[in-house]
Amino acid sequence: MRKHILVLLLVCSFLFGIGILGEAKTLVIGIHDDLATLDPADFSHRQTEIMLRQIYEGISTYTPSREIQYELAESIEAIDDTTYEIRVRKGVKFHDGTPLTAEDVAFSINRLVKPGAMAGRTSQRRGLMGPTKEAVVVDDYTVHVKLENPWPLFPRFIPWQMIVPHTVGDGYITEPVGTGPYMFHEWVRDSHFSVVSNPNYWRGKPDIDRVVFRVIGDESARVSALRAGEIDIATKVPVHEIAALEAAPNIDVLSVLGTRSYFLEMNVNKPPFNDVRVRQAMNYAVDINTLIEVLYEGMATRIPFVLSPQAFAYHDGLQFFEYNPEKAMQLLAEAGYPNGFEFELDVVDTHRSRAEIYQAMLSVVGINAKIRTWPTVSAMRDAWMQAKNKPVHEQRDALLTDWGNASLDPFDILIP
Incomplete structure (x- = not known):
């Protein structure tokens, strides 16, 4: 059986719809992050949606x-x-x-x-x-x-x-029961999540008997597992691995322009980000075109706004913030930060290299981004949610994150 790798680009999509197995009855998918919960009403996390969608269905x-x-x-x-x-x-x-x-x-x-x-x-x-x-x-x-x-x-x-x-009832779901093609089997946190086929599924029993989502947070380890045949599909693969994987005789590389947008999110309730001039300065200080070439080897699409170009009502006439460190320093001085400032930048471990590029570019205009890494997206988001109701000075500063827009409607990505 050929191994498959799914490459997701900047403005990325989420998986699903797999029809690649022949004789095999177990499908193992290497994922970068564990699911957040077993309750389909208590998450805001694409990996969780992908996994729970095997168990539950919508109308x-x-x-x-x-x-x-x-x-x-x-x-x-x-x-x-x-x-x-x-x-x-x-x-x-x-x-x-x-x-x-x-x-x-x-x-x-x-x-x-x-x-x-x-x-x-x-x-x-x-x-x-x-x-x-x-x-x-x-x-x-x-x-x-x-x-x-x-x-x-x-x-x-x-x-x-x-x-x-x-x-x-009114409690949380810890033993999922849905109508979907697969039934819950096991969840070992930070290790794997597995489901087995539903023999009484209303559309007919699935061809694949068992699906295992294996959590492999490290990108290199995920690729190594694919090469070794330990997993059948790998997601979130680093772009520098793509050429070699394309040349491998037993691996298919499938790349798609998706709907996920990557961005730096600032806490606009907390100084200095409550000043629009500071936020503008941050934009002028970061050379996104260079970041795309260095970090993604050109396999990404720059967007002037958080909305994907594929989304309904996307306006291609929006202007980009062009790289202009002089303009950034001017705005910082006007906002009362002539010598820049320091803030803490949250990022998931696997995206640290992206944070380091931001850090280097911001330092040119006097902004010192102190990087704090988190093991998973869920852990980082939980920290933000917990700090949200604290006094402003105790809240988080900024984070590098991403947001999906599977419906391709602006409402989907612009809501909190």
Whole structure:
């Protein structure tokens, strides 16, 4: 069997849709980060979505061409300006044999949108539901979703919400039960996550019996595991490895221009980043074109805004901040920082080289970026969330991060 490597570019996509195995029955995927939770309503993390999507399904999904395709729904229709009717698919069962009904769909939506619905907390995915107010059961297979105000984007955002049994109540999910093609088998944190095929899947039993997501945080180790045949697919592969992998007789390299944007995020509530002149100076001080050549060997697309060029309503007339260290120093002086300033820059271990390039470029204009590394994206994001409610001076300064936009709609990436 040929090994496969999936290369994700700047403005990157997420995996999925695998149809590459022949006789093999176990697929091992090398991933760069562990999943954050087993609860599909309590994350904001693409790796978690990829893995949980093997277990759970939504009322609809997207085709590779970004068309909406019904999944656990037979139809989704607007019946007035602020109400959508969902007709639930009949004959679908959860992994425990319980039939899927409108009660499960309504419960799953309400769990996402109602404050405090998750053991007193509000779902991290609440923002993706826009002005959705509540879901009401009409009959065994009909749900009415009520909106606070008209929102034509509802059908484009409901696909990302996964349906769970209503019997989970108001607690957190630790034993996942979904309707998807695979059933939960095991999660060993920071090691692996595995699922086994659902023999009673409503679309038919999957060809692959078992899928293992193996956490390999180090890029070189991930590539070595691929070469050694320990994994079948590797994600997030460093660009300097691509040429050699393309030449390997037993490896396919698949590269795509995706929807993930990489950027430096500043805490605009905390000095000095609460001054727009400082934020502008940061932009003028970093030579993005050089960064792309040095770090990504040209395999990236520069964007003037956080939105992917593939997204709906992308405006190609937006101006870039051209590299201009003199302009940066002028703005810093105007903002009261003639000698620059110091701040802490958070970054995941695997992206330290990117942080070091930023650090070197910012130092030219007197800005000292002290790099703090984190083992995983989840750990870094958790630290930011925990500091968010503290006094401003105790909050984090800035981080190098990335954000996905799988729906290709601006709303998806511009929400908090």
